[in-house]
Amino acid sequence: MDEFSHLDDMGNIKMVDVTNKLSTVRIAKASGKVNMDSKTILAINNDEVPKGNVLTAAKISGINGAKKTADFIPLCHQINLSFIDVKFEIDTSSILIRSIVKTKESTGVEMEALSAVSSAALTIYDMCKAMDKTMSISSIKLEKKVGGKTDHATGYRPTVGVITLSDGVKSGDREDISGKILVDGFRESGCKVEHQAILEDGSNDLVPTIQNWVGTGVELILTTGGTGLGPRDLTIETVEEIFDSKIPGIEQALHSYGRGMIKTAMLSRLTAGITKESIIICLPGSPGAVKDALVVLIPTIFHSFHMMKGEKH
Numbered sequence: 269m270d271e272f273s274h275l276d277d278m279g280n281i282k283m284v285d286v287t288n289k290l291s292t293v294r295i296a297k298a299s300g301k302v303n304m305d306s307k308t309i310l311a312i313n314n315d316e317v318p319k320g321n322v323l324t325a326a327k328i329s330g331i332n333g334a335k336k337t338a339d340f341i342p343l344c345h346q347i348n349l350s351f352i353d354v355k356f357e358i359d360t361s362s363i364l365i366r367s368i369v370k371t372k373e374s375t376g377v378e379m380e381a382l383s384a385v386s387s388a389a390l391t392i393y394d395m396c397k398a399m400d401k402t403m404s405i406s407s408i409k410l411e412k413k414v415g416g417k418t419d420h421a422t423g424y425r426p427t428v429g430v431i432t433l434s435d436g437v438k439s440g441d442r443e444d445i446s447g448k449i450l451v452d453g454f455r456e457s458g459c460k461v462e463h464q465a466i467l468e469d470g471s472n473d474l475v476p477t478i479q480n481w482v483g484t485g486v487e488l489i490l491t492t493g494g495t496g497l498g499p500r501d502l503t504i505e506t507v508e509e510i511f512d513s514k515i516p517g518i519e520q521a522l523h524s525y526g527r528g529m530i531k532t533a534m535l536s537r538l539t540a541g542i543t544k545e546s547i548i549i550c551l552p553g554s555p556g557a558v559k560d561a562l563v564v565l566i567p568t569i570f571h572s573f574h575m576m577k578g579e580k581h
Contacts, residue, residue: 283343286374294415295370296381300408302392303362308400313358319395323356326365326388326395330354333387334369334380341383347373349380354388365389366411378410422570426487426547428454429463431477433493433503434553438468446492446558450551453562459488469493469500475510482546487573489546490561493553495537503550504537511541511548518549518569525564526557547572 367384436442494503518540
């Protein structure tokens with residue numbers, strides 16, 4: 269890692285800002301083990317532990333531990349948990365604890381799953397420590413996480429081209445901020461971005477440029493600008509004429525996320541489609557809109573190229 273996410277530029281502790289991350293279903297599973305004497309196992313099975321029913325207390329403790337994670341791990345986010353469960357597998361000399369935690373939030377629940385296992389293990393230890401001095405807690409680990417950037421994880425990275433449509437940028441009166449954001453964002457994700465162009469609004473060169481890039485093997489082409497409601501905002505109409513098929517899900521996801529960030533996003537138009545073996549996505553021209561697009565598109569968009577090659581969804 270080049271940076272520590274929990275430290276600011278001055279080296280001070282900070283909480284990671286997840287405001288702009290997508291809210292998705294996120295699941296984490298964890299496990300851990302309490303090792304003990306076989307006589308203690310027998311006592312637990314027979315409900316003969318003086319302090320009461322061990323596994324019932326441990327399960328309640330595990331659920332509460334997951335709920336209270338942000339209270340005792342200072343940089344964890346407070347999130348709404350939609351499901352928690354703790355289960356036990358009893359062996360002759362140990363109890364294996366498994367937890368599963370679910371949420372629909374903008375950050376994961378790994379720590380909550382680990383907290384559930386830890387709290388359950390400590391409760392078992394506490395309830396049995398008077399009768400077993402050999403107990404130990406071990407192997408607490410994350411077993412699986414689902415959601416966020418780990419979904420559809422793929423090492424494949426397409427070649428990318430970026431086209432900015434703006435009279436002001438073309439004339440040199442304005443800086444191409446949005447185009448740079450897209451180029452930097454995809455390069456940082458591991459993509460080659462060797463094609464970039466700046467055209468005036470409604471340019472007749474837009475379609476020939478896209479077709480030329482497609483012919484040279486550019487797999488993902490993003491345009492920024494020309495998607496508003498003005499008379500020269502012609503990007504959508506122009507580009508959709510060369511689509512072999514549209515990808516409405518991308519458009520819907522971008523619109524949904526944008527509206528969640530700023531109300532005026534409802535006034536911007538978007539489109540996405542396939543031309544031959546390349547994907548073209550037309551985005552608004554504002555820096556905020558393209559920043560939002562990076563959040564939505566990376567890394568999920570990379571999975572589409574596996575799908576286009578006939579692999580499973």
